[in-house]
Amino acid sequence: MPDFLRPTPRVLRVAIPSPLRRLFDYRPAGPAPSDGWHPGLRVRVPFGRRQVVGVIIECRDESELPLADLKPIDACLDDAPLPEDWLWLCRFTARYYQHAIGDTLHHAMPALLRQGRALAARTREHWNVTEAGHADAPAGLERAPRQAALLAMLRQHPHGLVTQAVLAQSFTREQLKALVNKGLIERHEQPVTGGGPPKGPALAEPALPLNGEQAAAMGALHEGLDAFHPCLLHGVTGSGKTEVYLQLIEAVVGRQRQALVLVPEIGLTPQTLERFRKRFQVPVVALHSGLTDHERLDAWEAAANGRAPIVIGTRSAIFTPLARPGAIIVDEEHDGSFKQQEGLRYHARDLAIIRAHRHGIPVVLGSATPSLESLHRARAGDYRHLRLTRRASRHAPARLELVDLRGRPRQGGLIAPVIDAIKTTLNAGHQILVFxxxxxxxxxxxxxxxxxxxxCNHCDAHMTLHRQPPLLACHHCDHRRGLPDACPDCGSADLRPLGSGTERTEETLAERFPDIPVHRIDRDSTRRRDALERTLGEVRRGEPCLLVGTQMLAKGHHLPHVNLVVVVNADAGLYASDFRALEHSAQLLEQVAGRAGRSSHPGRVLVQTLHPDDPNLRLLAARGYDALAEQLLEERRAASLPPFRFLALLRLESPRDSDVNELGERVAEATREHIEQRGLNVDCLGPVPAPMERRQNRYHMQVMLGADKRSHLHEAGAWLIAWLEAEPTARRVRWSLDIDPQTLA
Incomplete structure (x- = not known):
């Protein structure tokens, strides 16, 4: 039936941004959209005492309530529904992660759309020379030298110029209008983002030659350009994974389709953007938390309408709609930053796989240290396993050298032999990264x-000593206080810093090497916009220097002049209570070690440890991450842990420990009864205190569900949520269910 003959629905089921896991019924009101009422239209509706922006999910003729009792919508905000692929992904995400659909939609759209702003491109004036303007001697300019100069300038820009660029050259709007009236130039409105792709080839510079392994990987990727084709691109650091991404994107763009590239950290986005924009002439847009609301909406709209062939973003960019999806790439797929840890607890890597399957396009998961989940899927044949074992520098990746800390005095966390190695490397004219x-x-x-x-008075944690400025700070709740003059317990003035952080190591190195620049890179030193890129720009000039940094430096940064990496303390994360601690620590060590020797000189990695005889650490040092990962997979299989089992973690928190203890006991008992009655193959473990029981003056308790089948786990999880929503005592406790948790913290 044509749309204009389709009857108007009597009920619109709307998703409202709230934690309630349900839809709300409203009556259509006012003028209908030109194509009629459809799922995906945004509407402004009354909700309690306020007005909110919701999204229509269903159109029906009946409601559980009398139609006369339904409130009418206040306004429809769109002429056409939001993209269908975006709405499908949001509905899947809400269903899989057991989250409220309204809150999911709210999270997945740009802030301005949540506020009711139209999904329309911002435009700017753009001026081009006409065919008459390109004539050898255009008439009418004999006595107008400024107009002639303006026309000559515009002729030098075949793709035209925006108004701001013209005015910046001391020309005026009157001169522009005069040339328009003479038919020599013309005015266009061009989108701010993704407007006006060049008419020439997509590449701005030629692709690099591939070695044999890269060529084999590209051949495999080309085979699957028209189908769902999950691939694990498993390459050592510096092996040229990014070049494989670039050449895959070249093929995708050449087929007039779009590529979505996910990177784990905002700090990697400028580096990736620079390399992609240098390679391609087509528009490349970014989506990350560092953008303004207008910039984010512009990029989102350009991708949704197909003007942006290449989209690069962090975790939340997985929700970017694409008009012509062609491939999805997840760089550093193992990184924990792809998992949202608050609110909607989705995993962008897993949604990338689901989305690629939906569109029937290839998805590439790239890493030097793949997650055990991805390695398991590759071993099982679910993913194609593409290996890159050779570095572009032709030097083998540096092996870890374990340095025994036991019984040795330290300066800024460093022992004398390590400081000597730093001195030798600096004398050779190279750079050092101290992690x-x-x-x-x-x-x-x-x-x-x-x-x-x-x-900390609010958490079960020690406060960190800072010198810039001098204070004590809790890195869990951000509580801060001044330094005490004396011990509050015994009154002694002999207060000493315990252990080393980045500031102390930076101070020690600056004292030992006063003529060498020391760059500290951590969350404190890079708070200002572009601070990280400015520092890395100085480092890439190649002059001898020392970098002191946290894991911000370990993730994907290309530091070609670093020849020595020093890990101050390898033990910090190896012995945590989380069963993934060893996997994550090994990945971090291998990633930071991969910063060494990426150019013309072989690298060296010194790892200080109090446990040099630890068998896992020795295996990692002797045979690398792949060997340790194989051993960890076998241990996980024996212990029935992911990836051989599926988990869901119920987190409870309250200012009163009695409330979380009581609810934890009640919910665990009720869940076990339900599992037994339904005959589900699900284990219910707990309740147990969280690894940090008190944080921000709130007590934290956990209940774990484990199952061999996802369907059983999700059935138990859905029942558990319904029970909590109906349980009066649960109203005194904040709770959340985390599907596929990546950490127990």
């Missing part, structure tokens, strides 16, 4: 007389 995954001056402040430690 310490603790920001601040020291992990805490201690009394040398009685053993008092500076502890």
């Amino acid at each position: 310490i995954n603790r920001r601040g001056f020291a992990p805490t402040l201690a009394c040398h007389a009685c053993g008092w430690l500076a502890e």
Whole structure:
């Protein structure tokens, strides 16, 4: 039936931005959209005492309530529905992660769309020379030298110029209008983002030659350009994974389709954008939290309408609609940043796979240290396993050299042999990266007389000592206080920093090497916009220097002049209570080690440890991450842990420990009864306190569900949520269900 003959629905089921896992019924009102009422249209509706922007999910003729009792919508905000692929992905995400559909839609759209702004491109004036303007001697300019100069300038720009660029050259709007009236130039409105792709070839510079392994990987990727084709691109650091991405995107863009590239951190986005924009002439847009609301909406709209062939973004960019999807690439797929840890707890890598399957397009997961989940899927044949074992520099990746810390005095966390190695490397004209995954001056402040430690009043954690500015700060709740003059327990003035952080190591190195620049890169030193890129720009000039940084430096940065990497303390994450701790620590060590020797000189990696005889650490040092990952997979299989089992984690928190304890006991007991009654193959473990039981003056409790089948886990999870929503005592407790949790913290 044609749309204009289709009857108007009597009920619109609308998703409202709220934690309630349901839709709300409204009556259509006012003028209908030109194509009629459809799912995906945004509407402004009354909700309680306020007006909110919701999204129509269903159009029906009946409601559970009398039609007369339904409130009418206030306004329809769109002429056409939001993109269908975006709406499908949001509905899948809400269903899989057991989250409210309204809150999911709210998270997945740009802030201005949530506020009711139209989904339309911002435009700017653009001026082009006409065919008459390109004539050898255009008439009418004999006595207008400024107009002639303006025309000559515009002729030098075959793709035209925007008004701001023209006015910046001291020309005026009157001169532009005069040339328009003479038919020599013409005015266009061009989108701010993704407007006016060049008419020439897509490449701005030629692709690099591929080695044999890269060529084999590209051949495999070309075979699957027209179908769902999941590939794990498993390449050592510096092996040229990015070049494979670039040449795959070249093929995708050449077929008039779009590529979505996900990177784990906002710090990697400028580096990736620079390389992609240098290679391609087509528009490349970015989506990340560092953009303004207008910039984010512009990029989102350009992707949705197909004007942006290449989209690069962080985790939330997985929700970017694409008019002509052609491929999805997830760089550093193992990185924990792809998992949202608050609110809607989705995993962007997993949604990328689901989305690629929906569109029937290839998805590439790239990493030097793949997650055990991806390695398991590759071993099982679900993913094609593409290996890159050779570095572009032709040097083998540097092996870890374990340095025994036991019984040795330290300066800024470093022992004498390591400081000597740093000195030798600097004398050779190279750069050094000192990795310490603790920001601040020291992990805490201690009394040398009685053993008092500076502890947070709001968390079960020590406060970190900072020198810039001098204070104590909790890195869990951000509580801060001044430095005490004396020990609050015994009154002694002998207060000493305990351990080393980035500030202390930076201070020590600056004292030992006063003529060498020391660059500290952590969350504190890079708060200002572009601070990280400016620092890395100085480093890439190649002059000898020392970099002191946290894991911000370990993720994908190309530092060609670094020849020595020093890990100050390898033990910090190896022995945590989380069963993924060893996997994540090994990945971090291998990633930071991969920053060494990426250019013409072989690299060296010194790893300081108090446990040089640890068998896992020795295996990692001797045979690398792949060997350790194989061993960890076998241990996970024996212990029935992911990826051989599926988990869901119920988190409970409240200012009163009695409330979380009571609800934890009740929910665990009720869940076990339900599992037994339904005959589900699901284990219910807990309740147990979280690894940090008290944080921000709130007590945290956990209940774990485990199952061999996703369907059983999701059935138990859906029942558990319904039970909590109906349980009166649950209203005193904040709770959330995390499907496929990546950490127990």
